Amino acid sequence: MSNEAAIHPGVISHGFQEHQEAHHHHESFITKYIFSQDHKMIAKQYLITGMVWAFIGGLMSVLFRIQLGYPEATLPWLEDIFGHWAKGGKISPEFYYALVTMHGTILIFFVLTAGLSGTFANFLIPFQVGARDMASPFMNMLSYWFFVLSSIIMLSSLFIQTGPAAGGWTVYPPLSALGDASIGSKTGMDLWLISMALFVVSQLLAGLNYVSTILNMRTKGMTMTRLPLTVWGLFFTAILGLLSFPVLLSGFILLLFDRHLGTSFYLSDIVIAGKILPNEGGSSILYQHLFWFLGHPEVYIIILPTMGIVSEIMSINSRKPIFGYTAMVASLFAIAVLSFLVWAHHMFVTGMNPFLGSVFVLLTLLIAVPSSIKVFNWLTTLWRGNIRFTVGMLFSIGFVSNFISGGLTGIWVGNSTIDIHVHDTYFNIAHFHIVMGVSAFMGMFAGVYHWFPKMYGRYMNNTMGYIHFWVTLVCAYVIFWPMHYEGLAGMPRRYYDYSTWESFKQFVELNRVISFAAFVSFMAQILFLFNFFYSIFKGRKVTTKNPWGATTLEWTTPIRPGHGNWPGEIPEVHRWPYDYGKDGVDFISQTEPVSKNESGGH
Amino acid sequence: MATHIPAGYKWWTGGKSPYNLSYGKLMMWIFLMSDTFTFAALLISYGTIRVSSNYWPDPNYVFNTFPFMGDANLPLAFVSLMTFILIMSSVTMVLAVHEGHKMNRRGVEKWLLWTILGGLMFLGCQAWEWTHLITHVHPVLIDGQIKEIGATISQNHFGAAVPGLMHEGHQVHLPGPVGFGNFFFGITGFHGFHVTTGVLLNVLMYFWVRNGRFDRLGHYEMVEKAGLYWHFVDLVWVFVFLCFYLI
Ligand code: HEM
Ligand SMILES: [Cu+2]
Numbered sequence: 003m004s005n006e007a008a009i010h011p012g013v014i015s016h017g018f019q020e021h022q023e024a025h026h027h028h029e030s031f032i033t034k035y036i037f038s039q040d041h042k043m044i045a046k047q048y049l050i051t052g053m054v055w056a057f058i059g060g061l062m063s064v065l066f067r068i069q070l071g072y073p074e075a076t077l078p079w080l081e082d083i084f085g086h087w088a089k090g091g092k093i094s095p096e097f098y099y100a101l102v103t104m105h106g107t108i109l110i111f112f113v114l115t116a117g118l119s120g121t122f123a124n125f126l127i128p129f130q131v132g133a134r135d136m137a138s139p140f141m142n143m144l145s146y147w148f149f150v151l152s153s154i155i156m157l158s159s160l161f162i163q164t165g166p167a168a169g170g171w172t173v174y175p176p177l178s179a180l181g182d183a184s185i186g187s188k189t190g191m192d193l194w195l196i197s198m199a200l201f202v203v204s205q206l207l208a209g210l211n212y213v214s215t216i217l218n219m220r221t222k223g224m225t226m227t228r229l230p231l232t233v234w235g236l237f238f239t240a241i242l243g244l245l246s247f248p249v250l251l252s253g254f255i256l257l258l259f260d261r262h263l264g265t266s267f268y269l270s271d272i273v274i275a276g277k278i279l280p281n282e283g284g285s286s287i288l289y290q291h292l293f294w295f296l297g298h299p300e301v302y303i304i305i306l307p308t309m310g311i312v313s314e315i316m317s318i319n320s321r322k323p324i325f326g327y328t329a330m331v332a333s334l335f336a337i338a339v340l341s342f343l344v345w346a347h348h349m350f351v352t353g354m355n356p357f358l359g360s361v362f363v364l365l366t367l368l369i370a371v372p373s374s375i376k377v378f379n380w381l382t383t384l385w386r387g388n389i390r391f392t393v394g395m396l397f398s399i400g401f402v403s404n405f406i407s408g409g410l411t412g413i414w415v416g417n418s419t420i421d422i423h424v425h426d427t428y429f430n431i432a433h434f435h436i437v438m439g440v441s442a443f444m445g446m447f448a449g450v451y452h453w454f455p456k457m458y459g460r461y462m463n464n465t466m467g468y469i470h471f472w473v474t475l476v477c478a479y480v481i482f483w484p485m486h487y488e489g490l491a492g493m494p495r496r497y498y499d500y501s502t503w504e505s506f507k508q509f510v511e512l513n514r515v516i517s518f519a520a521f522v523s524f525m526a527q528i529l530f531l532f533n534f535f536y537s538i539f540k541g542r543k544v545t546t547k548n549p550w551g552a553t554t555l556e557w558t559t560p561i562r563p564g565h566g567n568w569p570g571e572i573p574e575v576h577r578w579p580y581d582y583g584k585d586g587v588d589f590i591s592q593t594e595p596v597s598k599n600e601s602g603g604h
Numbered sequence: 605m606a607t608h609i610p611a612g613y614k615w616w617t618g619g620k621s622p623y624n625l626s627y628g629k630l631m632m633w634i635f636l637m638s639d640t641f642t643f644a645a646l647l648i649s650y651g652t653i654r655v656s657s658n659y660w661p662d663p664n665y666v667f668n669t670f671p672f673m674g675d676a677n678l679p680l681a682f683v684s685l686m687t688f689i690l691i692m693s694s695v696t697m698v699l700a701v702h703e704g705h706k707m708n709r710r711g712v713e714k715w716l717l718w719t720i721l722g723g724l725m726f727l728g729c730q731a732w733e734w735t736h737l738i739t740h741v742h743p744v745l746i747d748g749q750i751k752e753i754g755a756t757i758s759q760n761h762f763g764a765a766v767p768g769l770m771h772e773g774h775q776v777h778l779p780g781p782v783g784f785g786n787f788f789f790g791i792t793g794f795h796g797f798h799v800t801t802g803v804l805l806n807v808l809m810y811f812w813v814r815n816g817r818f819d820r821l822g823h824y825e826m827v828e829k830a831g832l833y834w835h836f837v838d839l840v841w842v843f844v845f846l847c848f849y850l851i
Contacts, residue, residue, distance in 0.1 A: 137627040206638060210631045218627040244638040252645035256790065264758035265786040267649070283657055283783045288649055295645070 037147075039139035040565045044146050045125035046457060049450070051153065052117020053531060058157075059108035064524050066101045069093045071517025073499045087165070095498045099168035100186055102496060104160070106171030107194070111201060112156070114304040114442050116149050119243075122307055122449055123212045123236045125457065129556035130230050132221025132575060134566045137214045141207050148204035152197045159193035167194035170496065172293055175268040175286045179260045182274050192261065195254050202247045202254075209247075212240035221555070223575035227331075228592070230554050230579040231324060234331050235310020238338040239303050245342070246299040253292030260284070287352050294345035301438050302341045305405075306334060308445025309376060312398040314579075315452050316380055318552045319395035320387025321588065323580035326379045333372030340369045350418040351425050359418045366416040373409055377402065388583070392550075393467035394452035400475050401444040407479075408437025411486065426496075429489025432482045440478040447471075447530070454534075455549050459562045460541030466533040470526050477523035481516050488512065553591050554579050632829045636836045639798075643840050646794065647847055650787040657781045661762035663849050666755075669740075671732055683849050686729040687841065690799075693722025694838045697806075701831045704824025709813060712827060716810045719834065723803040730796050734789070743771035744779055757789040758782065788848060795844050798837045805830045 038044060068077070069092075076091035087097040124142065128135050136142045159166040168186020169177045173194065181188045216229070216237050229237075256267040260281075268289045269281035317324040324330060346354065346362040380402050389395065411433040415421045424430060447470070454462050493506050500506040500513065548557040555575070559567050573593040581590040585601055654660055664679040671682070696718040703711030741752040742761040750771050753761055763778030770776060809830045818824045 137631065206635070209638075210634055213634055214627040214630045218630055244634060245641050248638050248642035249645040252642050252649070255794070256646075256649065259757070259786070259790060265790070266758075266782045267653070267786055267790075281782070283653065283781050284786075285653060285656070288652060292645055292649065 039143045041124045041128045041135050044142055045121050047146055048117060048120030052113050055108050055112040059105050060524055060527060062101045062105040064521060066098055067517040067520040069098055071514045073501045096185055098498050100165045103168045103170055104166050118446050119239055119307050126232050127212055127215050127236060130233050130554050131216060131219060132224050132555050132572050133219035136211045137219055138211055142211050145204045145207035148200050152200035155193050155197040159190045162189055164188040164190055166190040175289050176272055179257060179268055180274060195258055199254055202251045205243050205247050209240040209244040212236060221572045221575055228575055228578045231313040231330055232310035234334055235306045238334050239306045242299040242303050242338055246296040249292055250296035253289055290349050294348045298345040299341045302337055304438055304442045308442050311445050311449040312401045315394050315398045315448050316383050317580050318550050319390045319392055320383055321582045322383060322387045323582055325382040329375055330379055333375045336372040347416060350421045363418050370413055377406055393471060394448045396471045397444045397448035401441050404436050404441040404444060408433055412437060424489050426494055427489035428485040428493045428495060431495050432485035435482045455544045456556055458538050459544050460537055462537040462541060463533050466529055470530045473526035474523060477519045480519040484512050551589050553581055553589050555592060558593055628829060632832045646791050653783045657783060659781055661780050661784055666762055667849060669736060680849055686726055687845055689722055690726045690838050690841055693719045694835050697831045697834045701828050704827045709819060712813050716806055720803055720806045723799055727799055743774050743776045745776050746779060750776055755785055757785045760785045791844060795840060802834050802837045
């Protein structure tokens with residue numbers, strides 16, 4: 003049988019066709035809104051689930067910032083809500099650890115991985131490569147429901163008697179391996195591991211779909227070098243996930259064995275509550291290697307999609323081609339490769355051989371090169387642009403600002419000589435919150451404001467959007483900038499109460515300011531949530547197909563596209579996606595054939 | 605052949621498909637790459653723990669039994685048989701895929717059955733080996749006392765011999781490194797889980813072949829995809845075999 007024959011009926015049998023035959027004429031509420039296989043609906047499901055998680059995770063940070071800002075205060079209403087977790091109106095130490103752990107887990111994995119990639123990969127890949135749906139809509143749906151299952155289990159761990167996992171988002175053994183070590187290492191830890199294992203499955207199903215859709219489902223003329231940078235970003239993200247999450251899964255399996263089968267993968271020579279444990283020969287450092295082999299790529303899994311989103315939005319709203327398209331793709335590629343070779347920079351203090359440490363320093367600092375190429379390209383894209391300050395554009399600029407601020411401290415902590423001093427201090431917290439947390443949220447907000455008209459056929463409210471942006475930007479810097487000073491003064495992370503330490507008493511007021519900014523910033527996010535849901539129903543209606551004057555394919559579909567995206571044939575692509583301001587023309591859509599008297603280039 | 609494609613629909617219009625593969629096969633390849641990392645992580649972990657231990661049992665001593673051969677010393681004989689069976693099942697899988705290309709349903713059925721049989725035999729062998737290791741007790745000196753233990757995931761009797769100490773005619777040993785049982789049962793178990801999935805997948809393929817699903821579709825690509833998975837599981841075994849039995 004020829005390959006050609008295998009390709010066509012194969013696609014038919016799993017793809018849109020079978021689905022259409024089965025459901026097209028009688029789409030019920032369930033198949034349309036719940037068990038939907040339409041990539042657009044799945045994207046919205048991911049987005050809204052992510053928002054629910056972001057709300058929960060953000061609320062947790064508000065709670066522990068109460069403890070950090072006001073360690074003396076007693077707030078009876080806390081006890082009313084949380085019972086023995088906040089006895090006497092004070093957050094208990096166990097509760098505090100549970101809060102920081104779940105805050106990290108939720109925001110890193112559930113919001114900025116599943117929520118972010120899930121939303122934009124599902125929404126943008128089929129649209130922008132010119133496909134009617136994902137390669138396998140069924141697997142795509144499955145991926146979302148695995149995520150829901152994993153979410154339900156994680157959520158349920160919040161309500162059990164001993165509480166959720168509480169050993170930090172990295173769940174290092176031996177603390178996480180021994181139920182007797184703390185109450186956060188009991189059932190909550192098991193639920194955490196099971197939830198995360200399901201999460202990995204969900205990510206694998208999703209990633210397989212993303213990669214094969216991008217490689218195999220592009221429309222005619224859509225060569226790889228004509229893909230928008232959003233798609234490139236999502237492509238490398240999916241590859242990183244496919245190659246690093248399985249390693250994390252292996253690490254978790256061994257951890258589960260250590261917890262329940264009496265193995266000693268990570269355990270050796272431990273005395274707990276006066277009892278000598280029989281475990282010997284294992285190594286807790288082994289877990290750290292397995293964890294960070296995912297952990298470092300994971301931070302790029304979070305940032306690469308937003309890099310693509312920001313590149314796209316910046317080019318559109320500067321009415322200029324993106325500066326250095328090839329360099330952008332090449333640096334995404336370089337980042338993807340290097341991110342597998344630097345994981346041990348999280349482990350400089352584990353007693354590793356200093357020579358090995360210096361190898362990892364070198365590789366780590368190398369990553370700064372492609373990262374800064376991207377930054378310069380964004381800045382040169384803005385340079386002399388005809389900038390439209392839409393909300394999406396502001397958030398994109400905010401992204402670049404934060405990425406620079408946090409990237410610079412990356413160079414500090416990337417040097418082992420400095421990192422040995424600031425490891426596990428607030429300096430590290432400042433670094434990664436600015437470069438990853440705030441940046442990724444900025445990029446995600448940019449994407450939501452920008453593609454909202456395509457998602458719901460309406461605009462989000464601009465005034466609320468501007469308030470959201472400025473409050474978020476200012477608060478982010480007020481929260482995280484001072485943490486650099488605290489960290490340099492040696493203030494460790496994950497402590498419950500700093501006011502009892504002579505050396506950190508000087509920071510009592512500063513911590514209060516930080517907490518205050520955190521509360522204000524949380525209010526701004528509530529405003530965003532309100533804006534989002536309000537605009538779905540009441541927002542200003544979109545009246546033209548292409549409101550931003552963009553070149554990519556999603557804007558050639560109807561304002562509210564049905565399942566299958568294009569009512570007629572899928573358009574053919576004739577040019578790259580960044581023809582803005584070419585030959586004095588504002589923009590030229592990718593579907594426009596190249597005319598004879600056009601100037602050269604793409 | 606492609607008569608059921610409605611007029612006007614162009615499913616793949618991007619010119620030549622990359623790698624000339626359908627998306628389904630591409631997905632399988634990517635999945636296998638991803639699964640390679642799972643096994644690599646486990647095997648590398650095993651390697652690091654093993655080289656950092658100061659004692660490790662000799663596989664020629666641990667794996668020297670054969671069903672129905674009593675105490676005959678036959679190092680690695682049984683595992684060689686297991687490996688041979690698994691490799692043969694890969695050969696029959698190749699034949700099944702080959703018959704699929706020729707659209708010969710009977711042929712596919714036949715060779716799939718052989719492949720399933722091979723997989724089941726391999727699993728049977730593994731079950732015997734595990735049972736033997738777990739239930740066959742040996743005298744071990746633990747805390748100054750002689751205890752009779754088998755080899756499980758958390759303890760084993762493969763430590764060094766205690767010179768001159770005998771128990772009911774058997775040489776007494778020290779407990780072996782815990783990591784040995786941890787990794788041996790952990791990794792061969794994980795591989796066995798993959799084989800089980802593969803067998804189930806093949807059984808599913810067999811029923812789909814029988815009820816003519818692929819004849820209706822006009823190709824046997826699904827069997828090919830199951831085949832890719834099966835060969836992968838086979839290949840992983842070669843590494844497991846190398847790491848646990850040969851070195
Ligand atoms: C210029 C490039 C960067 C360099 C050289 C760098 C280097 C480092 C180093 C050495 C650490 C370990 C610090 C310690 O534990 O003491 C670290 C922590 C971290 N970095 Fe970066 N980084 C860079 C960019 C990024 C980016 C782009 C992200 C995310 C998008 C990121 C996210 C993180 C996170 C999440 C942690 C902390 C994890 C934890 O300990 O909980 N970094 N970085
Ligand atoms: Cu890192």
